[in-house]
Amino acid sequence: MDEPTRRDTLECMLWAGTGLLWSVVGGVPRASLIGTAEAATAAAAGFTFAQVSDSHLGFATPLYNDVAGTTAEALRALGSSTQRPSLVLHTGDVTHLSKAAEFDAAQQIFGGSGLEMRYVPGEHDVIDDDGRAFLERFGRGAGPGGWSSFDAGGIHFIGLNNVVNLQAGGLGQIGAAQLAFLEADLRGRSASQPIVVFAHIPLWTIHAPWGWGTEDSEQAMRLLARFGSVTVLNGHIHQIIQKVEGHVAFHTARSTAFPQPAPGSAPSPGPIRNLPADRLRSVLGVTRVSRVEGNRPLAIIDTPLGA
Amino acid sequence: MSLPPMRRRELFAGAALTLAVIPAARAATARIVIDDYAFQPMELRIAAGTAVTWENRDSSPHNVVSSATPRVFRSRTMGTGEGFSFTFAEPGTYRYFCSLHPHMQAVVMVT
Ligand SMILES: [Cu+2]
Ligand SMILES: [Fe+2]
Ligand SMILES: [Fe+2]
Numbered sequence: 558m559d560e561p562t563r564r565d566t567l568e569c570m571l572w573a574g575t576g577l578l579w580s581v582v583g584g585v586p587r588a589s590l591i592g593t594a595e596a597a598t599a600a601a602a603g604f605t606f607a608q609v610s611d612s613h614l615g616f617a618t619p620l621y622n623d624v625a626g627t628t629a630e631a632l633r634a635l636g637s638s639t640q641r642p643s644l645v646l647h648t649g650d651v652t653h654l655s656k657a658a659e660f661d662a663a664q665q666i667f668g669g670s671g672l673e674m675r676y677v678p679g680e681h682d683v684i685d686d687d688g689r690a691f692l693e694r695f696g697r698g699a700g701p702g703g704w705s706s707f708d709a710g711g712i713h714f715i716g717l718n719n720v721v722n723l724q725a726g727g728l729g730q731i732g733a734a735q736l737a738f739l740e741a742d743l744r745g746r747s748a749s750q751p752i753v754v755f756a757h758i759p760l761w762t763i764h765a766p767w768g769w770g771t772e773d774s775e776q777a778m779r780l781l782a783r784f785g786s787v788t789v790l791n792g793h794i795h796q797i798i799q800k801v802e803g804h805v806a807f808h809t810a811r812s813t814a815f816p817q818p819a820p821g822s823a824p825s826p827g828p829i830r831n832l833p834a835d836r837l838r839s840v841l842g843v844t845r846v847s848r849v850e851g852n853r854p855l856a857i858i859d860t861p862l863g864a
Numbered sequence: 865m866s867l868p869p870m871r872r873r874e875l876f877a878g879a880a881l882t883l884a885v886i887p888a889a890r891a892a893t894a895r896i897v898i899d900d901y902a903f904q905p906m907e908l909r910i911a912a913g914t915a916v917t918w919e920n921r922d923s924s925p926h927n928v929v930s931s932a933t934p935r936v937f938r939s940r941t942m943g944t945g946e947g948f949s950f951t952f953a954e955p956g957t958y959r960y961f962c963s964l965h966p967h968m969q970a971v972v973m974v975t
Contacts, residue, residue: 616923618923653925654925654941654943655941680964680965681925681964684925684941684964685940685941723963723964723966724966725929725931725959725960725961725966725969726961726966726967726969727966728966728967765967766967767901767967768965768966768967824900825900825901825902826901827900827901827922827923827924828923
């Protein structure tokens, strides 16, 4: 097997919109197009989980006028696929305004999907109550701070909350209490166990002027440095961006509601306004991750709702 | 008798600003629009006693939170079309931000 060069990796990122399989081999990402034999092998066996993000239930503009519909479609596609995931992570902004009716809609769509769900809050889910209402409904396994960890399929999952107590001019924030939890949670754990960290705001700085990063993410990454396979899954920016650093693969997911512009490419991070309506489904979607049997790396596939 | 220096400057600035020094019964008002993840204007200068209203015209929710400790004001989060008002009684420099999108920062200067 050839290991791709850094340049190959960057070129592959450009293909993300059409669906790519990522498998991290020895800390180096290998990308292959969905539909190839190689991709099929990586995704076929073992434990599979998926990521959905930024459903923003309650949001509506003339262009993005059916976010409940596109979100439900994404969940149906996951539930009915031959690679039905054992687990679905929602990386936040479940609702648009933290309203009871929006939480109700979320429970119908996600709870009604029959899929095993785990959630972390986005800043839209913690409006005016620091997330109490959200955590009551969606914070299974999480304490009042909104963080949790659990094991599934041999992977150790850690859900972090980096959307509360944000400071003027700052980015997302994990905070001292949550970092202490992370340190205790990882202590004594075997470095060969794959780790998946999921949180709403990206745990690496994608574009600071838009707040697309987390103040104290480096402290978290230092605690994770000794692990051989770390996958970091984030939402918030409504588009796919990937980066690999050593044994750590960072990945942001598409939204199931509306797309946002590439970092710095527009005056503001607001929803893309000039998207042709027939392209909508190609910029919304879900992410699937597989753990191949044995002590192999995780493989990541992004699937748009439509071409 | 002379006016305090800041007052005097306002009076000289032009007729429109004389509104700011009329009695409190007809207090001045000012407006800040929130759109495209920004406060407009980002720097607002007003006289003490002015009531400022923020209006969210963005498709994203935003709020208005004083950056000072303790906080001088804090709005609830405003959805599209919602607003918040605060009357600045005391002169000073009031920095604020949106706690949902903390890169959104602006200031009200009260004289
Ligand atoms: Cu905001
Ligand atoms: Fe979002
Ligand atoms: Fe967000």
